[in-house]
Amino acid sequence: MVQFVDARLDASFAALSDATRRGVLEQLRRADASISDLADTFRMTLTGMKKHVAVLERAGLVATEKVGRVRRCRLGARGLAEEAAWIERYRQVWDARFAALDTVVEDMIRRETDNERGS
Amino acid sequence: MVQFVDARLDASFAALSDATRRGVLEQLRRADASISDLADTFRMTLTGMKKHVAVLERAGLVATEKVGRVRRCRLGARGLAEEAAWIERYRQVWDARFAALDTVVEDMIRRETDNERGS
DNA sequence: GACAAACTGAACCATATGGTTCAGTGTTTA
DNA sequence: TAAACACTGAACCATATGGTTCAGTTTGTC
The missing domain is CATH 1.10.10.10 (Winged helix-like DNA-binding domain superfamily/Winged helix DNA-binding domain)
Incomplete structure (x- = not known):
């Protein structure tokens, strides 16, 4: 199939x-x-x-x-469900990466403000 | 653009x-x-x-x-957001059609059972 | 330094793609 | 019935695609 x-x-x-x-x-x-x-x-x-x-x-x-x-x-009657599903799998991978990147960036920012407060 | x-x-x-x-x-x-x-x-x-x-x-x-x-x-970093969005517009059209078709079919079934009950 | 590994680029091939023109065929309409 | 309309099919063209081979170049390893 x-x-x-x-x-x-x-x-x-x-x-x-x-x-x-x-x-x-x-x-x-x-x-x-x-x-x-x-x-x-x-x-x-x-x-x-x-x-x-x-x-x-x-x-x-x-x-x-x-x-x-x-x-x-x-x-046509067929629609684009298969195609949407295929693409969606990849969107998830990319979204996950950006989310991970966001976390890193947030971390960096948090640490920076902490340092500023500390010094 | x-x-x-x-x-x-x-x-x-x-x-x-x-x-x-x-x-x-x-x-x-x-x-x-x-x-x-x-x-x-x-x-x-x-x-x-x-x-x-x-x-x-x-x-x-x-x-x-x-x-x-x-x-x-x-x-790659680009992802498939554009493509997903493009396809999504069409999925919506097709989904709407199937929904409409469902309504028609449900109507037919309802009317049929009503008739059976009536006769 | 020699040899192998991993890639790169040029050249080639068969087939597909995106368009055209030209010569039909079937369908309306005056 | 003649003319116009909407399409269809064959043939052609230039370019792109998906693959190959062969001859390099660069890099790692013994």
């Missing part, structure tokens, strides 16, 4: 590593849109935008549906 | 989009390591691993320091 999670994380982090694609998610967060709408927003050819949407769709972050001649794009 | 954040997110999400590099972070989370150590763990040439470390370093996720003939690698 680990490999599946790995592949999924590969796909979604790769999808998120492009500013245009993050922008597309931002736009879809507000409202559904067609490929044309998105291409227009990001001043890009339809073909170019379609590729970006395909990347987001493969990662499960966007879902699309053809309605007449328009392809309606909306946020 | 937006462009800086954008470039940073590009770099860090791209860095995270490779299973080997996520593995390197996992290993460094437990203990610092040399390029050799990491290359050994992931059965890769030194040169190959050095490139991965360079990617992580450019993204600010890893910091390195040459000590004698060894390059010591450890988790």
